[in-house]
Amino acid sequence: xxxxxQSPRHEVTEMGQEVTLRCKPISGHNSLxxxxxxxxxxxxxxxxxxxxxxxxxxxxxxxxxxxxxPNASFSTLKIQPSEPRDSAVYFCASRQGAQPQHFGDGTRxxxx
Amino acid sequence: xxxxxxxxxxxxxxxxxxxxxNCDYTNSMFDYFLxxxxxxxxxxxxxxSISSIKDKNEDGRFTVFLNKSAKHLSLHIVPSQPGDSAVYFCAATVTGAxxxxxxxxxxxxxxxxx
Numbered sequence: 343x344x345x346x347x348q349s350p351r352h353e354v355t356e357m358g359q360e361v362t363l364r365c366k367p368i369s370g371h372n373s374l375x376x377x378x379x380x381x382x383x384x385x386x387x388x389x390x391x392x393x394x395x396x397x398x399x400x401x402x403x404x405x406x407x408x409x410x411x412p413n414a415s416f417s418t419l420k421i422q423p424s425e426p427r428d429s430a431v432y433f434c435a436s437r438q439g440a441q442p443q444h445f446g447d448g449t450r451x452x453x454x
Numbered sequence: 455x456x457x458x459x460x461x462x463x464x465x466x467x468x469x470x471x472x473x474x475x476n477c478d479y480t481n482s483m484f485d486y487f488l489x490x491x492x493x494x495x496x497x498x499x500x501x502x503s504i505s506s507i508k509d510k511n512e513d514g515r516f517t518v519f520l521n522k523s524a525k526h527l528s529l530h531i532v533p534s535q536p537g538d539s540a541v542y543f544c545a546a547t548v549t550g551a552x553x554x555x556x557x558x559x560x561x562x563x564x565x566x567x568x
Contacts, residue, residue, distance in 0.1 A: 346497070373554060384560040385498075385543065397554070433497055440549070442488060443556065445497030 344368070346446035348434050354452045360422040363449045366415055367436030375443060376409055376419050377433040385433070391417065424453045457481045458546050460559035468567050473531040475562050477544030480525065484546040488556070489518060489529050492541045501542075502529070505549075534566045 347366040355361055367374050376388040389399040391411045399409070406425070411417040421428055429452050435443040459478045467473045477487075485506040490498035504511040504518045504527065511518050517530045531538055544559040 375554075385558040387555060390554050392554070435497075442500040442503065444500070445490075447495065447497045 346434055346436050346444055348432075348446035348449050350449060351447065352450045352452075354454065355424060356454050357425050358423045359453075360420065361424045361428075361451060361453075363419040363432050363434075363451070365417045365419070365434030365446060367417070367434070368438075368444055369415065371436035371438045371444070372414075373437050373443075374411060374417050375435040375437075376417070377435065377445075379431045379433060379448070388419070388432075426453045429453050455480075456559075457484075458544055458557050458559040460542075460544055460562045462562050463560075464563040464565070466565045466567060467534045469536060470533045473529075473534045473538065473564055473566065475529040475531075475542050475544075475564065477527045477529075477559055478525060479527075479546050481546070481548075481557075482525070483548045484557075486547050486549045487518070487520060487527050488545045488547075489516075490543040490545060490558075492543060492561070498543055531564075534564075536566050536568050539564055539566045 349364045372393050374391040377385050379385045388401045389409045390397050394411045407421055409419045431448045431450050433445050433448045435445045437443045457480050488503040489501045491501045492498045502513050502516050502518050504520050509520050520527045541561040541563045543561045545556045547556050
């Protein structure tokens with residue numbers, strides 16, 4: 343079975359540029375999560391979708407961050423404009439019902 | 455304010471011996487706990503979980519113990535193998551209708567020495 347697929351795996355860009363991270367959840371999973379991992383704060387939930395609807399975006403740090411889930415098999419996390427402090431590893435996870443979350447391998451983002 | 459704490463950033467254990475990873479929590483509403491394992495350049499992988507109605511859950515070489523009165527849980531790996539070398543995250547949640555939020559500790563890096 344294919345797991346959660348994230349792209350790109352690595353992204354290096356200059357500050358001020360728009361960054362788009364992509365996620366394909368596991369087929370049949372009805373919940374999707376975006377996390378950010380930093381040394382200082384560990385793994386933090388940014389936003390949670392259930393049945394493609396954003397339920398909780400209280401973890402999104404600023405208006406520069408936005409996330410969409412146009413259908414059950416695709417989600418994006420966008421940062422515009424990007425800043426050096428956005429550098430982190432971003433994980434997408436999905437799950438079915440109350441089962442444990444399955445994580446993708448992450449996108450390592452570096453903003454110069 | 456960290457609600458889930460893993461106070462040991464790292465742990466080294468000899469192959470074949472027991473590895474014990476610890477986790478403390480402060481939120482008494484947490485009633486379901488999970489351990490995730492993470493290799494470099496990969497995402498966290500679910501390992502084992504425990505509900506607050508139990509005090510022990512076992513799956514092969516992995517056992518999780520929960521002490522609710524102390525707000526403490528631990529993961530035991532016996533016997534430890536070199537392939538167990540990874541970062542282990544403790545996570546906690548409040549179950550119930552609409553629950554989804556996992557609160558993670560910062561992880562403990564386990565090194566199993568051959």
